[in-house]
Structures are given as C-alpha cells and as structure tokens.
Amino acid sequence: MPQFTTEDLCYLRHGDRQIMARAFKPAGDGPFATFIDLHGGAWNNGDLNDRTGLGEYLAARGYTMVTLNFRHGADGYPTTLADINYGIRWVKTHARELKADPARIAIGGASSGGHLAMLAAMRPNDPRYAAIPLSGADASVKGVFMQWPVINPLSRYRNAIRRSAEPNPPQFSIGMKEKHDTYWHTEAEMAEGNPMLILERGEKVVLPPAVWLQGRPDEVHDYHDPDSSFPGNEPERFVSNYRKAGGEIEIAYFDNAKRNTEVTHQPVADFMAKHIR
Numbered sequence: 001m002p003q004f005t006t007e008d009l010c011y012l013r014h015g016d017r018q019i020m021a022r023a024f025k026p027a028g029d030g031p032f033a034t035f036i037d038l039h040g041g042a043w044n045n046g047d048l049n050d051r052t053g054l055g056e057y058l059a060a061r062g063y064t065m066v067t068l069n070f071r072h073g074a075d076g077y078p079t080t081l082a083d084i085n086y087g088i089r090w091v092k093t094h095a096r097e098l099k100a101d102p103a104r105i106a107i108g109g110a111s112s113g114g115h116l117a118m119l120a121a122m123r124p125n126d127p128r129y130a131a132i133p134l135s136g137a138d139a140s141v142k143g144v145f146m147q148w149p150v151i152n153p154l155s156r157y158r159n160a161i162r163r164s165a166e167p168n169p170p171q172f173s174i175g176m177k178e179k180h181d182t183y184w185h186t187e188a189e190m191a192e193g194n195p196m197l198i199l200e201r202g203e204k205v206v207l208p209p210a211v212w213l214q215g216r217p218d219e220v221h222d223y224h225d226p227d228s229s230f231p232g233n234e235p236e237r238f239v240s241n242y243r244k245a246g247g248e249i250e251i252a253y254f255d256n257a258k259r260n261t262e263v264t265h266q267p268v269a270d271f272m273a274k275h276i277r
Contacts, residue, residue: 003027004059008048011090012083012132014071019083021090022048023098024055024065030099033106033276035268036091036141037067038084040111042150042176043183044073050110057265063272064100066091070116077184077193078128084120085129085139092137106143106208106276108268111221114149114212118195122205143275144210145268148221148259151212151238152196153180154187155225163219172220196234199241207247209275212239213267215256 004026012019026032035058039046051067058065070083092102109117123129124139150156160176163169184190191197198205214222214235222233230237235251242249254263 004056006055006059011068011094012086019071020048020069021087022051022055022067024059024067025099026059026062026064028062028099030064031095031101031104032062032064032099033104033272034064034066034091034095034098034100035145035272035276036088036105036107036117037065038070038107038109038113038116039067040109040113041072042179043077043080043112043116043153044179046072046113053260054265054268057262058269058272061269063269064098066098066100072183074182076182077189080116081120081123081126081129081193082131084116085124085126086132086134088120088124088139088141089134089137093134102137104276105141106145106272107141108145108147109149110147112150114146115151115153115195118144118146118149118151118210119193119198121208121210122195122198124206140206141208143208143271145213145271146211147213147264147268148215148218149212150221151194152225152234153184153194154190154197155223155227155234156180157184157187157190158227159223159225170219196238196241199238199245205245207242207245210242210247210249211267211271212249212251213264214251214253215259215264216253218256 010018011021039050055065071079095102160173164173
C-alpha cells in the first residue's frame, strides 16, 4: 500500500482562470495535521512542482500538505494574499476530502513564499486579503514555518539594486528590480505588505509560533539592511522584532548546499510535531 497519494485540485477560479492546489495525503483515514505550502519565485515565478519533495516527505510521515498556486507577477499585490487567505479557508472547509484536520493547520513556504506565509498568518482578517467570499471557516493558522523567506521586500529591493551596480554583480540581482516593480508597483506597497516593517510600525497583528530556517551562505536572504539601525542581518532582525512583539519564534541555520533535501524537510516535520498537535 502506498504511503500517500497526490491529487491536483482547482480550489479557486477567476473567470476562466483556474487556480490549482496539489494535496499530498497520507495513507489512512485521518484527519491529519496539515501544512499549507507556498512556493517561492520572487512573487513572479514558481508553481506546484517546486514543492514536491517537501510534500512527499511530510505525507510519508503522516501529515497532509496542500501546496497552493496563486495569482502573482503582473496580477500584483495584494491579489496573492486574497488567493492564499481563501486557500486557507478552502482547506478547512474541504477538510474531509483532503484528510485534513481544520483545527491543526500551519502555513509556510520558501523565499517569497515564506514572506507570503507570514503575511497571511499575521493578517487573517484583513478585509483586502479576505475579500473572496467563502463562509464556514476563518483564515487563522496555528503556526508558520518559513524557509529562507524574503521577509522585507523593501530592503531586498534596495539591496538588489545596490548589488546589481557592482563590477561583478551577483546573479540574483540581475532583473530583481524589475520583478519587484512588476509585482509591488511602488516602494510604498513594499513597505505596507512587509512583515518586518509591520512589527517595527507596531501594527497589531496575529503572531503564531514560528520558525525561520536559513541557509548559509545565502546573500539573497541573509544580508544586512544599511537603512536599519539593527546591527545584525535580516533574519536576526525579524526574530528580534517578533519576540519583542510577544511572538514565539526560533531561528535555525543549515548548510545552504543542502537546500530542499531532508536537511530542510525534517525541521518542518519536527515543527508540526511540536506545535500543530
């Protein structure tokens, strides 16, 4: 008997456009604690296939994982958050067919997906994010697991611009300004939909238990923001802010060459076992 099954489902439509989800469901009746996963891609690229390794890993260990596609790229902020907010509610209202336990839901993602996961968790009731009707469930989650998130879109935008002007610019910086401009439109939007600055502004938000898993070396996500007075890099700055605001968060580092292997999959399963019981 297989350890799990995989199913692709349309969870949302915008006109003729189908927005798809992929469910990794353990063998057995369930219901199982569930991880909602969001792919990365600088808010412009990526899809369900990027997250197959993690989905298979979690489902083989008794967790349902539902990875979501969503509007991104030229659709722009905040359409992505509206889809994700709806997606969380959709998972809860379709819990039986997904073998999900609606009372045990966490969310997470990689890179820009990690940013989106935290933003969605912080603001489950934001009227812009909750704009697509679906009754019967709210968009709250029990935890957030971020894998090397772009937690501060504004500082990453400015960092990429600075780095792209170097004599030998790093590959990540080439075209990054344009990706941010396509999705975010303005620096004001990058500051508004920004978990780092949300905390530093003192905005009242929800703070579920969280983990930041960060590879090193990783100049794309682990850098210092010269516009901030905080002495450390962005991961440490966010963790400090989250704790000051009253949230529980851990940070863990790994060898960045081991990204998307068991080294980065197992901590997600460990988080689910600890917090999503």
